[in-house]
Amino acid sequence: MRIVASASTRTKPVPKYVSIAQTSLQQAIAYRLTTLFTIGLTFIWVFILYYVWKAAYSDQAVIEGFTWDEMRTYVVLAYAINALVGWRIGAQMMATIRSGEVVIELVRPLNYCGTQLARATGFAVVEGILSLIITVIVGLLFLDILRPASPFMAALFILSLMIGFVSKALIVFSVSLLAFWTLNGTGLMWSQQAIVQVLSGTIVPIALLPGWLRLTAEVLPMRGIVSTPLTIYLGQAEGAQIVQLLALQVAWLIVLWIGGNWAWRRAFAAVETQGG
């Protein structure tokens, strides 16, 4: 699994962002114990929610349009998807901002936001995808989750998943920028995690949220992280609805990218870097 290209064998340059992604992949492998813990933690939540919902469904067949089969599938996959972008890029960014090390990245010929996305991708390949694969296997074998509605839906699910992945990475990026002002990221990270989990539909499907919160969640970008891909996976949307959902995801992606880059320039102009 280790990808090692020694300097002497570097015969062909790799595009810079790909190379950055490869390096964070290596880092994630270097920290395999942490990675395993992350995956283990995901499973604990999946099992808790699985049994809570099982109890809820003992006396009714459908809750807010979800059958027990669908809900089971939703719970298992929601957590796996949520694990695709972990706390790592956020934590790393905040640490470098706090220590002033961020300066080193700035003297390089890189787009800072793009660099963080490449990093997130590298981590996701190890952490997220591994956890997704394990969850799906365990889910299919032991928890009896549903298969995608159709091969076409499966393809759209993957597309939606990828857009959602980049959106989440951009959200984490933008929130981490607040470290320029607050200097302590732990609280920020926790509140962000909680808010994203609720609004993305990780904890419960958005359809089950109370009225006003549901309306809010339906227009916000967090929806695209978990709820939208799963709606497609379960075949709960079709035709024009799917186009609408994907369009909303793409629109938010553009807004988040532009916003993230703008916020980055503002953050940097406004605040002196730590440690001179």
Added chain:
Amino acid sequence: MTAVDGISFSIEAGESVAYVGPNGAGKSTTVKLLTGILVPSSGTVSVCGLTPFRDRVTNAKNISVVFGQRTQLWWDIPVVESFRLLGDIYEVGAADFQRSTAELTEVLELGDLLSVPARQLSLGQRMRCDLAAALIHSPRVLYLDEPTIGLDVAVKARFREFIRYLHRERGLTVVLTSHDLGDIEELCPRMMMIDRGRIIYDGALADLNQRFGWEKRVSVTLTAEVADAHLLALQALGSLPVRVEHRTDASFDIWFDSRIAKAGEILRSLPTSLPVADVAIEETGIEAIVRQLYEGQLSFAEPSEDPPSSGADRG
């Protein structure tokens, strides 16, 4: 807040310049302006014909920065992997990369370190690897920010030797920020001193001595404590332009202008009632001059040809 104000200078290609000043003087801000990290609120900045903050990415390929207190190596991966990644980030061609790493590995003796993760390196080893990392893309300008901080004497010497080698072989422009005057004396014929966001000196380091090296100090140690010994000394030296500083009850320093007074004259004039045990005469070295500049005891505004009228009233 104004970090730097009215700073204007130009550095020729291939020049080595030291950029010094007390902590918080605005050195880092200047380096940030030159690397395009900060956008100046007014004024212009140009590096190799580019405006850093506007062409930050293109400018980044021309320059490189080495921070003594920070590493640009990736902490958890072997050094060689950091090099490879940097080669990709700076889009160095395969052949150039090969040549560059081979040369740096040889000159900096990195052979055994390449497979080691950065976190396992000693400070001296890390600094060598960091230097190599900074030079892989063959920059035209190298900024060194406190590069020798914490390094032992031997490593420091090798570092300086390497920078001189680069300067000679590659015609690299070097801008050095350091509190280590040894670095400056050995590497940079030109020194710029900045304080409170302004340039207070820009010229040859050697000229400092001519301009300010006239102040000398006689340190007197007594065999026993004598009440107000320094005042007695000052009284006896009354006619000479000196400044006497109390150190302890059994020792004091006499500062004098060597252009006017002579050390022998001062020693002869000391009152015989003082039980002098030991006398040390010290010239003001570059180090002391710079320290005094930092502390605001010397001023460049003061013309050097014009000795102070009388130092006595300053003590």
